[in-house]
Amino acid sequence: MSIATRPPASAMTVATRTKLFNRICAGVLIAFALLWLVPLLWAVDTALKPNAETVNTTWAINDPTVAAFGRILRDTDIVQWFGASIFISTLTAVGTVLLASLAAFALSRIKFRYSNVVFWFVLAGIMIPSQVLIVPQFREMDSLGLLNTFWAVSLPQIPTAVAVFIFKQFFDGLPRELEEVARMDGAGWLRIYRRIIMPLARPAVSAVAIFAFVTSWNDLLWPLLVLSNPDTMTIPVGLATVQGTFGIRYADTMASAILGAIPLVAVFLLFQRNIVEGIAGSGLKG
Amino acid sequence: MTTTETAVRTPSAEEPVAEKKRGYGLPAAGFLAPFLLVYLLFIIGPGLYGLLMSFFDTSLVKPGLSSFAGLGNYTEALQSGDFWSSLWHTLWFTILTTPPLIVLALALALLADRVKHGRWFFRLAFFAPYILPSAVVALIWMFLYTPGLGLIEVSLGKIGITAPNWLGDPSWAMPSLAITTLWWTLGFNFVLYLAGLQEIPRDLYEASAIDGASPWQQIRSITLPLLGRTTTLVCVLQVIASLKVFDQMYIMTSGGPDFATRSILQYVYDSGFTNFRIGYASAVSMLFFLVVLAVSAVWFTIVRRQEKGV
Incomplete structure (x- = not known):
């Protein structure tokens, strides 16, 4: 029906537009997922520091330990x-x-x-x-x-x-x-x-x-x-x-x-x- | 195997008609007894006893029901500033948590539905916090909120934003608890929405794509209307879950600062187990129960209407 009336070029642009849209979707989603993982990663990071080091709010650990x-x-x-x-x-x-x-x-x-x-x-x-x-x-x-x-x-x-x-x-x-x-x-x-x-x-x-x-x-x-x-x-x-x-x-x-x-x-x-x-x-x- | 056997046997299966009509009361009772016994003993029984206690000045430290109070506990609760403020805190928490927990879960599920690869990763990232005990969530977030060295304050400081004293400021304490709860329970709604999205037939999208509909048009005219039932369900489950809030406040703020985050359940806890007034605490529980029932009733009416409409 509508396939016949629509020129193929326009279908292409719709397809590429959809592809671009999907890329943006994936990007936003990944950003949120990483944000959601931060508290868990931060907890692990902190637990691997010596207590004295935990007051420096950085991800780097000078002296990692499981003590x-x-x-x-x-x-x-x-x-x-x-x-x-x-x-x-x-x-x-x-x-x-x-x-x-x-x-x-x-x-x-x-x-x-x-x-x-x-x-x-x-x-x-x-x-x-x-x-x-x-x-x-x-x-x-x-x-x-x-x-x-x-x-x-x-x-x-x-x-x-x-x-x-x-x-x-x-x-x-x-x-x-x-x-x-x-x-x-x-x-x-x-x-x-x-x-x-x-x-x-x-x-x-x-x-x-x-x-x-x-x-x-x-x-x-x-x-x-x-x-x-x-x-x-x-x-x-x-x-x-x-x-x-x-x-x-x-x-x-x-x-x-x-x-x-x-x-x-x-x-x-x-x-x-x-x-x-x-x-x-x-x-x-x- | 079973199918051929069934085919052969079906005619004879009609035989014991008389037995079928009478029913099998005795075996049924046997199967039901264990559940019903525990159900009566630990749910229905305490429920009725709680209702009874709510009309008495029952004390935790004295045996028996103590003296009859009539509606005294109820009128006292309804005239108590502490009752209304803790009820308001619970509602405030519900208002702060419900919209973001629904809108963000829906938005992320819509995004995840379009992504073809790595869905397990998103499910893991959003849903993993949901299965953690509240105490674990509370410990992690209290550290994130620590004044002076918490990760949130320091990170915001780097981009030039001065963070409030999250849990220490009476007007920020509740929003802070709401943010923690958003992080903790978003995954549940996310999973419900993902399931709802999977029920939508793919050919609807294909057909509309052929007609040149943009992704945004598809979402507006296909996805959102067809997610109506899921949204009603998510809403009611969310409102009821938020009304039942206790853990986050109990651990992270102990209801403070200055009682600014004391929830209705903590008020029950305080009245019953700190002040020993379990008759009064039962009356407050019953009032809380009425609120939850009212929400369920509203949901039931909406579902009925939706089913009639479709």
């Missing part, structure tokens, strides 16, 4: 914090995946009365920000004698309505014939869940597990309230608590920040694709 990392590992409880964070986040991720997938399996694959009511009841949980519940939850943990335990941190993080929603959406997309055949062969529901549905749900499992892990790892307010012993603190609580004591030892401060960041950077590099697709998928559907 700051050694001091943080030796003088703070950061190793215990790692242990606490890994335990709590793993417990939360496993618990979230297990409980949410079981519930979503019932809501998606098993026919029962009032399944809609149950679904809406669970969905209502999405509306409640966890921060609204900190006061009564604290009282609850206190009366259960769970303060300063990892259970106090993890238990309220496990029932995640969004996770049920993500699993249900995924299960709904799997063909019904799969388990109808298995039921004909006499397989029970639990067997269908374990042997047929869950193996197919790997993408949903990894998305939910990674999110539960990262969210739990990064949470500050709730663990800050329930963990007050220095040796049971999580990484964020520990860092937030000791940051005032570093004073002007900026290399040490940055070393502690980098050590606190390393596990998550590792998780991110390993699961970059799952994380990004998880956000995109759940976000657009939610």
